[in-house]
Every structure is written in C-alpha cells, then in structure tokens.
Amino acid sequence: MLILSEFDIQFRLPAPTAIVAVLSVHPSLESRVRAGNKLAVEHFTTSIADAPAFTDGPKVNVSCTDFIDSFGNRCARFFAPKGHLRLSGSSVVETDAKPDPNDVRAEQASVQNLPADVLQFLLPSRYCQVDQFGGIAQDLFGSTAPGWARAVAIRDWVHARVAFNYNAARPTKTSMDVFTERVGVCRDFQHLAITLSRCMNIPARYATGYVGDIRRPFSGPGDFSAWYQVFLGGKWINIDARHNYPRIGRVLMATGRDAADVAITTSFGAAYLAHFYVESNEVDPQGNKVPLPEALEIPQPIPHELKTPTQTNGSEASPTQTQSATL
Known part of the structure; x- marks a missing residue:
C-alpha cells in the first residue's frame, strides 16, 4: 500500500x-x-x-x-x-495494508529487566504528571492482568471517558487537566493514557505522524495526528486512546516523552x-x-x-x- x-x-x-x-x-x-x-x-x-x-x-x-x-x-x-x-x-x-496489530501475547517486563534507554518512558514529563497519578492508576487498574490486557484496559478507559472537542484544546493542557475536565483533542487522550500506563510500570511514549482516512469513510479535513506506543514483549507497539480500534496506514514522524518533544x-x-x-x-x-x-x-x-x-x-x-x- x-x-x-x-x-x-x-x-x-x-x-x-x-x-x-x-x-x-x-x-x-x-x-x-x-x-x-x-x-x-x-x-x-x-x-x-x-x-x-x-x-x-x-x-x-x-x-x-x-x-x-x-x-x-x-x-x-x-x-x-x-x-x-x-x-x-x-x-x-x-x-x-493491515490494521494495527492486537498483540494479545505481549508480556510486561519487570522494571529491572527493561533496556536502559526505555526507562525514561516511565518517568514524569512536561504533560504527563506520573508523580500525581500513582494512587489513581492503582485504584483503576491495579486488579488488571499485567501486559497487553492492562495496556488495553487503560486505552479503553481513556477513550470511554474523554470526549473529543477541538474547542477544548490548549497548548498548556496536561494529563491532570484532561483527567479533571474529561475533554480534549487527540494529544490529550494520549497524554492521559501515557501517564496511566507509566504509573503501572508500562513504558509509554508519545508518537505523532499521519493517520489519514485510509480505506474508511471521510471523517473531516486532514491534520497531523497523535497516538502512543507501549513497550511490551520487548518492542514498541502502536496504541491509540482516541481511535481505539485498528487503523490502516499510519505513517510515523516522531516519538518522544510527550508532545513537547x-x-x-x-x-x-x-x-x-x-x-x-x-x-x-x-x-x-x-x-x-x-x-x-x-x-x-x-x-x-x-x-x-x-x-x-x-x-x-x-x-x-x-x-x-x-x-x-x-x-
């Protein structure tokens, strides 16, 4: 394709x-x-x-x-x-020409066994206040099975509880703002999901690029889009809290700790x-x-x-x- x-x-x-x-x-x-x-x-x-x-x-x-x-x-x-x-x-x-994979067998590594360059994606960053979400994340996802099941539970929770609205966007909006306001644009969905993932010791990083309407009906004018990646099973896997269904034709431009990078x-x-x-x-x-x-x-x-x-x-x-x- x-x-x-x-x-x-x-x-x-x-x-x-x-x-x-x-x-x-x-x-x-x-x-x-x-x-x-x-x-x-x-x-x-x-x-x-x-x-x-x-x-x-x-x-x-x-x-x-x-x-x-x-x-x-x-x-x-x-x-x-x-x-x-x-x-x-x-x-x-x-x-x-395949949708995003669902890697149901992807396992979550213990922190002590993570590669050194992955550890930074467990830490707080500009928009992802991991240090403020420990108790919240544990209450919400502490009972979920580690690995892919936990990552998907976080993704689906954010998708279900945050409403998409262009008019709710602002450049200073943090994951705590999104958690409190429950509204935002795609970067806000990803920031909250990244934060909750990191709190549960799942390394997560922000990704940006193109996610066009590929083999699906037109949904509106084009834009750059955001998603995130989780480190499970020894590799980075695409995951998306706004579009929490497999998409076709993602084209990656950049990754970082969050949108500031x-x-x-x-x-x-x-x-x-x-x-x-x-x-x-x-x-x-x-x-x-x-x-x-x-x-x-x-x-x-x-x-x-x-x-x-x-x-x-x-x-x-x-x-x-x-x-x-x-x-």
Whole structure:
C-alpha cells in the first residue's frame, strides 16, 4: 500500500527567527520511502497582506540543516528572514495494508529487566504528571492482568471517558487537566493514557505522524495526528486512546516523552500561523488517489475562526511552539 502525505504550513514572522522543524518521515521508515520526504523552506518577498496562501509570488529558498535529535527523530534547523515563511513537502511511503496489530501475547517486563534507554518512558514529563497519578492508576487498574490486557484496559478507559472537542484544546493542557475536565483533542487522550500506563510500570511514549482516512469513510479535513506506543514483549507497539480500534496506514514522524518533544515547529521568537494544510491518502502505483468508501454523512470542515489556539498553531497532535531562547 502506498500512502501519499503532504503539508503546506505558512507563518508571518515579525523578525528574523531561528526555527527547528520536525516534519520528516521517521528514520525507521526511510527504507519504505518511495518519493519525496524533502522539506522545502521558502521566504516570500511579498507580505502576507499582499499574497494569499499558496502564493506563487517571488520567493527565496532558505537553507536548512538536518540532524537527529536525542529521541532518534529527523529534524531540520534554519534561520528564517522576517516576513512570509512557507514550509511544505510530501512523501510517498509504502506501508503494510493491515490494521494495527492486537498483540494479545505481549508480556510486561519487570522494571529491572527493561533496556536502559526505555526507562525514561516511565518517568514524569512536561504533560504527563506520573508523580500525581500513582494512587489513581492503582485504584483503576491495579486488579488488571499485567501486559497487553492492562495496556488495553487503560486505552479503553481513556477513550470511554474523554470526549473529543477541538474547542477544548490548549497548548498548556496536561494529563491532570484532561483527567479533571474529561475533554480534549487527540494529544490529550494520549497524554492521559501515557501517564496511566507509566504509573503501572508500562513504558509509554508519545508518537505523532499521519493517520489519514485510509480505506474508511471521510471523517473531516486532514491534520497531523497523535497516538502512543507501549513497550511490551520487548518492542514498541502502536496504541491509540482516541481511535481505539485498528487503523490502516499510519505513517510515523516522531516519538518522544510527550508532545513537547515532537512539536512540528519550534520558533525561537514570534511566529504567527497564516495557513495550515495537511492531508494523507492512499494512492495507486500511478499516484492517483484511491477513492474512499462512501459515508452516510460527510462532516463539514471546521471553520478556521473556530479552531482552538492549539489547532491553529499547527496541529492538534504536535503544535508549534514559540520560545524566547536561542539555538
């Protein structure tokens, strides 16, 4: 199966700004990349007020440098001029035409037997307050069988008790906020599930990438998406507290402790989102999009003005970040 993923993200920069972007397919999938996977960084000489999104006006390519971060993700860093900045790219990745596996035999290792590099995914992180959930997790899942059964119980509990709502998103929302409010976007589902998993000594890490409507009815405009991975049976296994059913055609971009580690862009200065487009589709060998099954009702796109700050800052899964520090 071939999955075409593409993005076009544009910002208005009030001053020259250093930026780090995490927009490439994950290095573990490089052998499956059939086309693309190149980030284009362009500066437009016309102002955002004079040029609409997808402008074809005068532009200058901005050079960038790739590097691998401490979590094994491919990143790009560059220094962008003041004005209108466009980040775009596409990739065609060959994936298995099978749904996410249910690894019912995956066993949970004791902490003393975990690989050293996995231990960090049991600890508290920016959005996952493991130190505040010990008693809660034990009360909810202490009686469940260790391993896959316990991981699924946590996933299903979060899915059943948290409502999805774009308007409830905010970039500072933690797992305790999600537990208290019981509403959020996909990253919030995953943060709560990750936290509860870690409390039960199941290593869990945040994952972001493309989860398009592949061989299923259209569900709305495209976006980057979040899921998480649990370390069971000696390997990382995809699991999803928002879509708690097997999906087809996931394309991984990055993993980390939580969303703070895998923001699609981190700008070290102000950067105002001007345009955001992401889409992921199955294509045939000739590059034609494969038609989706018909749905009884097609959801209407969310009006731009109704999207939450987290969503309009890039993605419900991996928002952009603005920092005052320098590279």
